[in-house]
Amino acid sequence: MSSDLILRNGIALMGEELREKPFGSLVVRQGVITEVTAEQVPADGTPEVELRGAFVLPGLIDCHVHFDLAAHAAPFLHWDRAPFVRSITCFHNGLLALRAGITSVRDLGSVDRMTLDYAGQVNSGELLGPRVVAAGRPITMTGGHCADYGRIANGADDVRLAVREQLAAGAGVVKLMATGGISSPGNPGLPQLGISELAAGIEEAHKAGVLVAAHAHAPQGITNAIAAGVDTIEHAAFAEDDNYKQMIDAGVTLVPTVTALNPIAPGLGIPAATVEKSLKARETYRANTAKAIAAGVRIAAGTDAGTAFNPIGGLLDELMMYVDRGMTATEALRAATVTAGTLVRRAGEDAPVGVLAVGARADLLVAERDPRKGLEVLRRPVGVVVGGRSVDLGWVERTLAEVTPVLVEPPA
Numbered sequence: 001m002s003s004d005l006i007l008r009n010g011i012a013l014m015g016e017e018l019r020e021k022p023f024g025s026l027v028v029r030q031g032v033i034t035e036v037t038a039e040q041v042p043a044d045g046t047p048e049v050e051l052r053g054a055f056v057l058p059g060l061i062d063c064h065v066h067f068d069l070a071a072h073a074a075p076f077l078h079w080d081r082a083p084f085v086r087s088i089t090c091f092h093n094g095l096l097a098l099r100a101g102i103t104s105v106r107d108l109g110s111v112d113r114m115t116l117d118y119a120g121q122v123n124s125g126e127l128l129g130p131r132v133v134a135a136g137r138p139i140t141m142t143g144g145h146c147a148d149y150g151r152i153a154n155g156a157d158d159v160r161l162a163v164r165e166q167l168a169a170g171a172g173v174v175k176l177m178a179t180g181g182i183s184s185p186g187n188p189g190l191p192q193l194g195i196s197e198l199a200a201g202i203e204e205a206h207k208a209g210v211l212v213a214a215h216a217h218a219p220q221g222i223t224n225a226i227a228a229g230v231d232t233i234e235h236a237a238f239a240e241d242d243n244y245k246q247m248i249d250a251g252v253t254l255v256p257t258v259t260a261l262n263p264i265a266p267g268l269g270i271p272a273a274t275v276e277k278s279l280k281a282r283e284t285y286r287a288n289t290a291k292a293i294a295a296g297v298r299i300a301a302g303t304d305a306g307t308a309f310n311p312i313g314g315l316l317d318e319l320m321m322y323v324d325r326g327m328t329a330t331e332a333l334r335a336a337t338v339t340a341g342t343l344v345r346r347a348g349e350d351a352p353v354g355v356l357a358v359g360a361r362a363d364l365l366v367a368e369r370d371p372r373k374g375l376e377v378l379r380r381p382v383g384v385v386v387g388g389r390s391v392d393l394g395w396v397e398r399t400l401a402e403v404t405p406v407l408v409e410p411p412a
């Protein structure tokens, strides 16, 4: 498949500041942006797309997804389904992502190596989908968050071994559980893996040049993860002001996933304990996300997509929530592009991701109007480029319609 492309006559949102630059030609060679110029470079047989003044920005990045889940009411039961169904789920989710202009995702945990295998296929260009950086199995203590599905590890040596297993299987990020969760049994406020366990796992990952994400909802677990040297905190629903200061001082990025709780309601078949915990947490979670934004915490966008009624592609709603809670539209776009891009680099990959610049990977989104003046225009991207390949969005739509019937909800 071709990864050369020329885009004609658009307006690029360039660099870390998303500065506007009208262009005559945006040239992509072997998946990398080589030129953004006012000139009309001569046609040379390279595929071309005429943009008629549309805006081009970096493709969006969802920093927290579960690509082999299907957003069912009891989402984790999908991990008990046949490998065939789960592999189709990954393919389907990849198309949902592309349709929404999402060109990279960070998969933060599966029951086995399914999403690692999917990542291998799409990252090598053999299968159409977004770039994927996957964690393999999340690492959790006995009785901890996702213990039914994760790699259970107890004590520093065991966590070290568990991390080595994920890295050996091809993980591009490591996921550690530092507190309980909302979608699993137990109290999300309690710390789980301790500092010495987290530090051992983080040391192993960092030795391999791999970043570490900690699932952490509440103050003690967040403090532990940051003290242990983690790179990102996921969720932080019950964080306190001190935690935001810790994040800023340590240069830790927060991935809020605050919209994951929006669809949770009684009467939808969602387990009662999850409904109860979600409804109790929701307002605090939203208010705390606003506090994190106001405090100046570095935020990258993520959705926890795959969980109940939270399908892949809802990233725009998460960005709009950030805008409702204090970000400008440009800041929200940066959370899903430039900032997120620093979290999804893979070891050995040279071209920057999440930024429109000469030398960066050509993952692009085309919008009819300037998204800095209103994010809603991103609801229906008019063009998507992944690794220099212009995606046929009509084909994506038709294929989604064919594949969706495979993903029916399993009986509870």
Ligand SMILES: [Zn+2]
Binding pocket: 064, 065, 066, 108, 304
């Ligand atoms: Zn998650």
